[in-house]
């Protein structure tokens with residue numbers, strides 16, 4: 001069976017690391033590139049984090065590209081240290097002083113445009129951070145979206161609930177203009193795993209323990225980076241998320257990735273046009289679902305609403321059993 005070609009665009013925090021490992025573990029996936037964007041950490045940190053993840057899984061052959069360091073219009077406001085200031089829980093001591101030499105010289109956006117042009121209608125793009133690189137790609141090449149096979153996004157919201165803002169999700173709030181451009185101009189098949197979708201399909205903390213305590217380098221690495229991170233602390237999560245959705249462990253980016261790897265993970269979706277709000281003091285960056293066709297848009301997207309949590313959990317488990325026996 002031909003492998004699924006994939007480009008992963010990431011702002012590599014802990015959940016991105018988990019999602020990348022899931023792609024690395026998937027036997028049906030060939031990763032063409034990992035492209036980096038600011039978000040959970042500054043873009044240079046993101047590059048280092050991706051290199052670290054690839055090294056833990058012994059997959060250093062996959063090219064890593066540096067992309068946007070700031071949003072399209074606004075200033076990069078590092079609103080919270082959700083996963084620590086380096087994006088991976090601030091626990092990694094031995095940073096590689098030569099990391100920059102391992103990053104490709106080509107800019108991430110140029111690489112995306114090139115790789116997708118070379119493999120037209122074959123590449124799945126999985127976007128796990130702010131959508132700045134994607135917005136720039138469609139500006140560089142207006143035909144970029146139609147050359148994609150499909151697009152998977154972790155971001156936005158579907159019930160008007162937000163994490164970093166009252167009704168705004170982190171990736172979209174970090175660069176609302178880019179999210180707007182992508183959702184207006186990427187007319188390819190598009191799948192969205194929103195914040196609420198991930199939270200509604202949380203796994204139990206018992207599952208989290210079992211996941212982290214597997215006997216493999218990837219699991220030990222994940223256990224280390226989640227060890228001091230409040231976002232992975234059962235006790236510390238008595239916050240907005242628990243108030244809305246009840247307790248549980250959520251690996252946000254992994255849902256979009258799992259859906260790309262195995263479509264059967266998603267069992268129900270809402271098909272409708274969507275738009276990102278760019279104005280307002282409360283709703284800027286919020287995604288709205290147009291179920292009554294008020295916007296008169298020609299393009300609909302699939303917004304995930306239900307997930308096969310058991311299958312999702314299985315993909316997570318397998319992802320931390322790396323590197324596998326060769």
Ligand SMILES: [Ca+2]
Pocket residue numbers: 010011012013015016039040128129253
């Ligand atoms: Ca992310």
